[in-house]
Amino acid sequence: MTTKDLIDKVGLRPLSTFEHRDVNGVFVSDMLSDVMAGAKSGNLWLTVQTHKSIVPAANLVDVAAIVVTGGKDVPQETVDLASKYNIAILVSDLPTFELVGKLYALGSFAR
Amino acid sequence: MDNEVGHPDRPLARGEAGSKGAAVEIRRIKDALDAVIIEADDNLEGTVDHIYASDLMSDVLAFGKPNSILLTGLATRQAVISAHMAEFKGVVFIRGKTPKDGSDHFARDHHLVLLSTHLDMYDACLRIESVKRGETPAAQPAAVAGGEELLLSRELVINGNDFASAGMVSTEVKSVLKTIGLDPKLVRRVAISTYEGEMNVVMHAKRARVALSVTPHIIEVVIADEGKGIPDVNLAMQEGYTTATEEMRAMGFGSGMGLPNIKKNADELLINSEVGRGTTLVMRFKI
Numbered sequence: 001m002t003t004k005d006l007i008d009k010v011g012l013r014p015l016s017t018f019e020h021r022d023v024n025g026v027f028v029s030d031m032l033s034d035v036m037a038g039a040k041s042g043n044l045w046l047t048v049q050t051h052k053s054i055v056p057a058a059n060l061v062d063v064a065a066i067v068v069t070g071g072k073d074v075p076q077e078t079v080d081l082a083s084k085y086n087i088a089i090l091v092s093d094l095p096t097f098e099l100v101g102k103l104y105a106l107g108s109f110a111r
Numbered sequence: 112m113d114n115e116v117g118h119p120d121r122p123l124a125r126g127e128a129g130s131k132g133a134a135v136e137i138r139r140i141k142d143a144l145d146a147v148i149i150e151a152d153d154n155l156e157g158t159v160d161h162i163y164a165s166d167l168m169s170d171v172l173a174f175g176k177p178n179s180i181l182l183t184g185l186a187t188r189q190a191v192i193s194a195h196m197a198e199f200k201g202v203v204f205i206r207g208k209t210p211k212d213g214s215d216h217f218a219r220d221h222h223l224v225l226l227s228t229h230l231d232m233y234d235a236c237l238r239i240e241s242v243k244r245g246e247t248p249a250a251q252p253a254a255v256a257g258g259e260e261l262l263l264s265r266e267l268v269i270n271g272n273d274f275a276s277a278g279m280v281s282t283e284v285k286s287v288l289k290t291i292g293l294d295p296k297l298v299r300r301v302a303i304s305t306y307e308g309e310m311n312v313v314m315h316a317k318r319a320r321v322a323l324s325v326t327p328h329i330i331e332v333v334i335a336d337e338g339k340g341i342p343d344v345n346l347a348m349q350e351g352y353t354t355a356t357e358e359m360r361a362m363g364f365g366s367g368m369g370l371p372n373i374k375k376n377a378d379e380l381l382i383n384s385e386v387g388r389g390t391t392l393v394m395r396f397k398i
Contacts (some may be wrong), residue, residue, distance in 0.1 A: 031363050031366040031368070032364060032366075033307065033366045033367075033368035036303045037303075037372050041295075049363045051362055053274065053364075056281060056306070057278055060278070060282065060299070060303055061299070061303065
């Protein structure tokens with residue numbers, strides 16, 4: 001499953017410029033240290049955080065994409081920084097719980 | 112523009128370092144002085160024709176030549192503005208001083224380099240003189256013990272309370288390590304540990320110097336902050352223990368996992384903290 005597949009299948013809106021890559025799992029957290037400790041390289045990171053420091057966090061743990069849930073507005077400076085580091089920021093209008101349900105139902109990320 | 116009021120406990124230096132000769136790269140001056148970057152953008156690659164050492168800004172304006180770098184103990188915006196007026200390329204603050212009055216913004220807007228060295232004026236002048244004469248400056252003290260060959264060293268600065276730039280220093284550390292072809296998994300562990308250390312500085316300290324050194328066997332990251340210090344390190348090492356504010360926690364910082372995450376990722380973690388002065392973290396990773 002790639003970021004491109006996910007954009008089409010669960011209706012995510014890309015905001016930054018990035019290259020598509022493989023997604024190997026999903027990690028949900030709004031605490032940055034939690035992401036540092038638990039997210040794996042290549043994971044999709046679901047969060048409601050939108051401030052600029054999500055970009056270095058995503059870059060450092062090497063997630064496949066940041067997904068901002070609940071249709072939140074993402075500040076332009078966050079998007080610009082993400083584009084600079086080739087980090088995908090995708091927005092979903094669904095709340096986190098519902099998006100997780102849809103992602104799980106795809107079957108690729110079940111454990 | 113005059114700013115000649117001397118500090119009561121020390122006389123004003125009026126020395127002017129020898130300044131004739133060929134152009135010197137600013138980066139070489141930085142390396143020779145073992146200086147940390149306060150503000151540089153990409154102007155570090157430029158050169159200067161002269162060095163001017165003074166604490167008297169009216170002297171700078173009267174005698175400074177364009178395309179110089181200023182060495183001064185006057186850590187204020189006035190020094191930076193004077194350097195700009197005299198068409199200097201940048202300012203080096205001596206004895207570890209750093210201006211805390213928005214000088215860095217002024218410098219950025221006017222493309223000036225700002226550096227800070229722990230050396231005093233005399234030693235700083237000597238070191239630059241040896242660079243100008245084409246000599247190799249005295250070996251820099253490697254943070255890594257054991258006197259191993261230093262493959263790479265880098266100094267960076269983290270500013271406390273700068274949430275907008277939080278994570279940028281660790282991002283730089285990651286990029287630097289990636290370029291020398293280290294195992295990505297190892298680089299990731301270093302990056303995550305540095306990030307946690309950086310977040311602690313952003314949340315709790317005034318500022319910190321970060322020293323990254325790489326030898327054939329060890330990567331070492333030292334984060335030395337000026338801050339309030341940790342009263343009880345054992346307590347701080349406990350998962351979930353936090354002194355972050357609600358506001359920080361709302362941004363996703365301060366879940367009390369920082370130091371435990373570092374301990375998990377680093378092969379060795381040393382913490383030296385003094386309440387009211389600051390905390391130094393030494394993180395080591397085996398290659």
